[in-house]
Amino acid sequence: MGNPEGTPPLISVIIPTKNRREILIRNLERLHECTYKNLEVIVVDDGSTDGTQAALAKLLPAPKVVRRETSAGPGLARNAGMAMARGEFLFLLDDDSYVEPGAFEKMVEVFAEDPDAAAVTLRITSVANALVYTRHLTLPYCKLIWGGGTRIRAEVVKEVGGFTSITDFHGEEFDYAVRLTDQGYKIRYAPEIQAFDEGVGHSLRFPPDRLINVRNWILIFFSLFPFYTAALFSWRAVVSYGIRSGRERSDIPLIKGLLQATRRLPN
Numbered sequence: 001m002g003n004p005e006g007t008p009p010l011i012s013v014i015i016p017t018k019n020r021r022e023i024l025i026r027n028l029e030r031l032h033e034c035t036y037k038n039l040e041v042i043v044v045d046d047g048s049t050d051g052t053q054a055a056l057a058k059l060l061p062a063p064k065v066v067r068r069e070t071s072a073g074p075g076l077a078r079n080a081g082m083a084m085a086r087g088e089f090l091f092l093l094d095d096d097s098y099v100e101p102g103a104f105e106k107m108v109e110v111f112a113e114d115p116d117a118a119a120v121t122l123r124i125t126s127v128a129n130a131l132v133y134t135r136h137l138t139l140p141y142c143k144l145i146w147g148g149g150t151r152i153r154a155e156v157v158k159e160v161g162g163f164t165s166i167t168d169f170h171g172e173e174f175d176y177a178v179r180l181t182d183q184g185y186k187i188r189y190a191p192e193i194q195a196f197d198e199g200v201g202h203s204l205r206f207p208p209d210r211l212i213n214v215r216n217w218i219l220i221f222f223s224l225f226p227f228y229t230a231a232l233f234s235w236r237a238v239v240s241y242g243i244r245s246g247r248e249r250s251d252i253p254l255i256k257g258l259l260q261a262t263r264r265l266p267n
Contacts, residue, residue: 008038011104011151012087015063016077017095018046021055023198024095028059036104040064042081047071074147075163075172082157090152093195097124097148100194107151110190114140118156118185122149122195133197134189136229142189143225145177149195156185174220214238 013031017024024043031041041063045052047070056065066080074094082090089111093099103122110120124133124146137144145152150173160179163172180187217237221230 008036008105008108009089010038010040010087011036011089011091011107012040012042012081012085012154013091013093014042014044014078014081014085015093015095016044016046016074016081016147017048017052018071018077019048019050019052020095021048021050021052024052025055025059027093027095027098027198028063030098032061034099034104035102036108039104040085040087042066042085044068044077044081046073046077073172078147079162082162085154088154090154090157092145092147092150092152094148094197096198098196098198099149100196103193103195106193107190110188110193111151111153114188116186117141117188118180119145119150119152119187120190120193121145121187122151122193123191124149124195124197126199127196128199134191136225137189137191139189139191141186143177143181143187144189145173145180145187146195147173148197150187156180159183160185171216171220174217178220 015024015028028041028043031039042065043056043063044066045056046068053065053067056063064084066077066084068077068080078092089107091104091107099122107120107122111117121134121137121142121144125131126133134142134144134146160176160183164175177187214237218234221233221237225233
């Protein structure tokens with residue numbers, strides 16, 4: 001996709017959202033303050049009922065908006081945004097995330113310097129506690145994309161397709177990273193470029209989804225990370241789900257999920 005001489009490549013920023021109007025508007029205003037001006041901002045409203053649509057209509061400049069009347073989760077919402085994107089690059093951003101000044105310019109430089117990189121994942125830091133979520137990633141290439149800060153070549157998306165259509169997966173970013181790397185694509189980790197997660201939690205449904213969540217997260221961890229890192233992450237996930245199970249006095253889905261994951265782990 002060519003650009004007129006001197007014009008930076010078009011970047012399509014895709015933001016799924018649901019019922020988080022205030023934080024979405026705040027982070028859209030941050031995008032408007034970016035020095036990189038060749039941005040196409042696409043907001044996918046995944047069935048909001050909190051006045052998100054009316055708030056978006058008042059913004060200047062106004063983002064492109066895709067409205068889904070029935071919520072299908074962030075993965076399919078991103079797919080809807082990716083389908084209408086015109087950019088040479090697609091940048092995945094959560095509604096509670098934002099990037100540092102100059103981040104888009106730096107991403108252009110990384111792709112220019114590394115033509116083998118199909119995607120670039122940024123350093124993701126929690127605003128609440130300064131925890132770097134991506135601190136375990138390997139250099140120069142990793143096996144992770146993050147909905148709050150990953151840029152992908154549009155031509156690669158056309159080859160690989162969109163996020164999983166399994167709406168109760170709760171691990172679609174890990175799944176997409178596995179699919180990318182399985183097809184021979186490289187994901188560059190760029191810790192010199194920062195994105196920030198304000199940490200507005202996504203609600204998970206319990207207990208029906210707990211079996212699926214526990215099983216999938218453990219399998220994904222062991223497919224992406226060295227054994228000890230995967231074991232640590234799995235232990236944290238099990239503890240988190242175990243605490244919720246205890247509160248709801250329903251341990252059966254958690255136990256079944258653990259058993260299913262154990263049977264499917266590679267030898």
